[in-house]
Amino acid sequence: MGVCEAPGLMPVEEAIQRMLDVVQPISHTTHLPLEETLGRVLAADVISPINVPPFANSAMDGYAVKRAELDARDTLTLAGQSFAGTPFSGECQPGQCIRIMTGAELPAGTDTVIMQEETEANGDQIRFLVRPRAGDNVRPVGDDIHQGEIVVAKGTRMTARELPLIASLGIAEIPVVARPKVAFFSTGDELRPLGEPLATGQIYDSNRYGIRALLKQFGCEVLDLGIIPDDPVQLDAAFTQATSAADVLITSGGVSVGEADYTKDILTKQGEVGFWKIAMKPGKPFAFGKVNETWFCGLPGNPVSAMLTLYQIVQPMLAQLSGHTQYQGPQRLPAVAGTVFKKRPGRTDFQRGIYRVNAQGQIEVVTTGNQGSGAFSSMHQANCLVILEQERGKVQPGEIVTIEPFNATMY
Numbered sequence: 001m002g003v004c005e006a007p008g009l010m011p012v013e014e015a016i017q018r019m020l021d022v023v024q025p026i027s028h029t030t031h032l033p034l035e036e037t038l039g040r041v042l043a044a045d046v047i048s049p050i051n052v053p054p055f056a057n058s059a060m061d062g063y064a065v066k067r068a069e070l071d072a073r074d075t076l077t078l079a080g081q082s083f084a085g086t087p088f089s090g091e092c093q094p095g096q097c098i099r100i101m102t103g104a105e106l107p108a109g110t111d112t113v114i115m116q117e118e119t120e121a122n123g124d125q126i127r128f129l130v131r132p133r134a135g136d137n138v139r140p141v142g143d144d145i146h147q148g149e150i151v152v153a154k155g156t157r158m159t160a161r162e163l164p165l166i167a168s169l170g171i172a173e174i175p176v177v178a179r180p181k182v183a184f185f186s187t188g189d190e191l192r193p194l195g196e197p198l199a200t201g202q203i204y205d206s207n208r209y210g211i212r213a214l215l216k217q218f219g220c221e222v223l224d225l226g227i228i229p230d231d232p233v234q235l236d237a238a239f240t241q242a243t244s245a246a247d248v249l250i251t252s253g254g255v256s257v258g259e260a261d262y263t264k265d266i267l268t269k270q271g272e273v274g275f276w277k278i279a280m281k282p283g284k285p286f287a288f289g290k291v292n293e294t295w296f297c298g299l300p301g302n303p304v305s306a307m308l309t310l311y312q313i314v315q316p317m318l319a320q321l322s323g324h325t326q327y328q329g330p331q332r333l334p335a336v337a338g339t340v341f342k343k344r345p346g347r348t349d350f351q352r353g354i355y356r357v358n359a360q361g362q363i364e365v366v367t368t369g370n371q372g373s374g375a376f377s378s379m380h381q382a383n384c385l386v387i388l389e390q391e392r393g394k395v396q397p398g399e400i401v402t403i404e405p406f407n408a409t410m411y
């Protein structure tokens, strides 16, 4: 199928941009103890009240000396010690050196640390076997951070990389943006909750488990409204309940061609919603708009499509809503195709792949196999998405493709 046979499809980037154009960040902020802020978005710049380190200190266990003293002699007299938390209180005099430990304050009268392995001790006489440069093995005041400097910018999402940094400044509480409240439900007469036997034609409602998990990882507060049957009265009630309680409502199912009219009727009564056909595979049908004062995202029902539209299209919007202005989206990398990737021009494919560094040191990616939009085991097997451009056709082994690795822990 060529592009001409897929008229009116909206490119993925356009769908994302349309959402970003209308959604405003949440303005409500709150102060929280630092330890409760993992995943939260910083509402103001963090400015350092101190220098880090606050005093010049040693990067090694060894001896603190005045470097110039070693021009004329190689042995100095041990005159005291500086330990971490228990500094040397006097001043190092000519001809003297001070025993020093890692992190201990550099004593007055010294400018250099010589590591223990490069010395020979004979009683209180310390012989230095090397001639370092002045300042070696010393971490100066403010080496890492200067007082008054912006250390973490407003709009940063807090990870394990920011928490210790802010802690090192002695800041115990920070302002964060209120989390978006996101309600979600599944639609479909065929859906059953877990733990109940399936009758013919029924399946388990799996989408809600993925949607909830992703929303939590995006930093949203979640409100699970369960399964709503394809019944206008119940759907109408669910929309009303969700939109009175949440900033965003996410549903799965009911936006495909066969079902959209149905949902449309209910939604046009309550709000303004666009039913889009996005040039992405999986995940073509998608709805976005406003219902009362709540943003509405209607995901397709097919499990892989639901997850990938949430991940690719809704995630940037939720980041913007969360005030996460430093959001960059998942990293994309070039990789060598290790297998054929079946593809037709017309839509951007988000295939599931497994990447690794091959014997030649290149990133190589292979397909997980079945790319059906209902074949969720492909998501479990994959460690990345393989993003194949809208106009591209079948990919042969050896061609370069774009991959998007799934997140690691220190993200």
Ligand code: AMP
Pocket: 186, 187, 188, 190, 191, 203, 204, 205, 206, 207, 208, 252, 253, 254, 255, 256, 259, 300, 301, 302, 303
């Ligand atoms: P729909 O978008 O409602 O036409 O659904 C498309 C396909 O996804 C159908 O095969 C549905 O049975 C399936 N589906 C819809 N919702 C869910 C769900 N919550 N969990 C698992 N499969 C679903």
Ligand code: MG
Pocket: 187, 188, 189, 253, 254, 259, 301
């Ligand atoms: Mg359905």
